[in-house]
Amino acid sequence: METTTIIYSQALMLLGGAVIAAPLFKRLGLGTILGYLAAGILIGPVAQQITEGEEILHVSELGVVFLLFIIGLELKPSRLWQMRRDIFGLGTAQVVVTGLALSFLIALSGLLEGAASVVAGFGLALSSTAFAMQILEENNDTNTRYGQRAFSILLLQDLAIVPLLAIIPLMAAQAPEDTTTPLQDFAIAIAAVAALFAAGRYLLNPLFQVIARTGARDVMIAAALLVVMGAATMMQLAGLSMAMGAFLAGVLLAESSYRHELEADIEPFRGILQALFFMAVGLSLELHVVAENLLNIMIAVPVLMLVKSLVLYGLCRASGSRHNDAVRIGLLLPQGGEFGFVLFTAAAAAGVFSQATASLLVAIVTLSMALTPVAAMLSRRLMHQQDETAEEIEENFEGAGADVLMIGFSRFAQIASQILLAGGREVTIIDHSAARVRQAATFGFRIYFGDGTRLDVLRAAGIEKAKIVAVCTQKKEVTDRIIDLVHTEFPNARVFARSYDRQHTLELRARGVDYELRETFELGLLFGRKTLEALGVNGDEAIGIMDDIRRRDEARLVLQEAEGITAGRDMLHSRPVRPEPLVKPKREVTHPADALPGNVAGSETLEKTE
Helix, strand or coil, X not given: CHHHHHHHHHHHHHHHHHHHXXXXXXXXXXXXXXXXXXXXXXXXXXXXXXXXXXXXXXXXXXXXHHHHHHHHHCCCHHHHHXXXXXXXXXXXXXXXXXXXXXXXHHHHHCCXXXXXXXXXXXXXXXXXXXXXXXXXXXXXXXXXXXXXXXXXXXXXXXXXXXXXXXXXXXXXXXXXXXXXXXXXXXXXXXXXXXXXXXXXXXXXXXXXXXXXXXXXXXXXHHHHHHHHHHHHHHHHHCXXXXXXXXXXXXXXXXXXXXXXXXXXXXXXXXXXXXXXXHHHHHHCCCXXXXXXXXXXXXXXXXXXXXXXXXXXXXXXXXXXXCHHHHHHHHHHCCCCCHHHHHHHHHHHHCCCCCHHHHHHHHHHHHHHHHHHHHHHHHHHHHCCHHHHXXXXXXXXXXXXXXXXXXXXXXXXXXXXXXXXXXCCCCEEEEECCXXXXXXXXXXXXXXEECCCCCHHHHHHCCCCXXXXXXXXXXXXXXXXXXXHHHHHHCCCXXXXXXXXXXXXXXXXXXXXXCEEEEHHHHHHXXXXXXXXXXXXXXXXXXXXXXXXXXXXXXXXXXXXXXXXXCCCHHHCCCCCCCCCCCCCXXXXXXXXXXXXXXXXXXXXXXXXXX
16 A cells, blocks of 8 residues: 555656646747656656656656657658668668767777777767657657658667667676577567568458457557557567567558557557656666766766767768758757667676766766757757758658649738638648748648649649649749649649739730739738728728729730730829819820829839839
């Protein structure tokens, strides 16, 4: 009974710490991760309310397992194959170069020698999947190009823990207890992966079909947890990481029709356990080790983060990343990782280095984790503005195809889309601005990243299914290219377009668009009408004047189509309209405003300054 009471009180403290710290740190702009860490340090090492930090850490590592399962659900095997160069090229280069550089610096400093420095260096080369993915999710950057490259590096690092753990017995001070050869261990690992793939292909979908027919929601949740935990345990028994098993299970179910339901079932468990993981890292921090080695830690943590950032930046630039993306990746992954805890603990148990050294390395990793949100915020100051406008994200048109294909999501398109959605119509939206796509996605819009001037993008976005193509791009030349492409490749498509100015309207009509509208025309009419009403003109009269101006404008456009831009200038009002006299004047008087250069082409000068 006493043990149960202790467990309840500890759970209450952890939940209370999470509820208080996470929103507070989020409000301060430091991120929820740092809040969880601070709560753990305050509850554990400072207040000494919970002393079993390492035990909680082992349980909370399931949060990382569930995180990788959800990531796997979002990655179809075909997409994973497309990322192979970043995973096995950039990822491998990062681990090898960073590991060798850190090993050299550790040996040079005299802290460790030989095999011990290699284990420490490569252990510190691994970054935190949990921290990095949490930051990407909070900033809605998971599907950006830099987010995908960062994930590729993290995935390879998770794979790298397998050979790193395998070489520790070879470096051990005493003979290892394991009697199997490395070749046998490798064969067991391959067999486990093959068994998991076979189960995913032939057992998982039929299992979920049977459960779905029962309609039992709680059983579906239990089955989802069973799949994740079963796959993770299988990989662990085979000598691989639990996180890797969960990730592979997610990838196998990425094509399943139950993917979204599985993600919804797992998400609450993932969120709670991942928060517990960050708090457990804080709980397990040994403050006396930090105090005794404060100088070494103050030097080691910034050196670690600087070396990793520079290596990541250089490798990303060498492999084709823009400056901004390379900066983001370099300052997103400079910390040590949770798998470092596993590696250092195993190395200490095998006698590669002492337990005190392992505690020191864990403290360095923990503090580097704590500084990661600060480093991620620093990246904004080091980015180039011109690169930001050219940022790109992964093109993924899954689920595209609707009655209306809207190209460009400017302010004009945002308002127009509201009318369409309110009318019950599906709208597929594509835009070439990564920042705008991310921002629109946060408001729930079904928007896709893509260049509307490319034929393959238009096809992928479902233009062949669309009843109307709404071209709402801002630049005149881009709009013209898209319309010409659509008319050439899809002559039956109905095209509605936003025009830049009056001249552009005439050009669009000549191109044969079904409907065009100047963005500022209707707004100008409404603004003028409201101003008249504010000056005392009757509302009905003001509406009549507005309608008359609209008719005059359309009549002018018809004349200008036939006779040129200067036609119909007599239909413009260049001075206040007065009641016509009963007797016609003997001679016409030319108002000075009629002779202004700006009136030669109607309102073109004004419209072109919009």
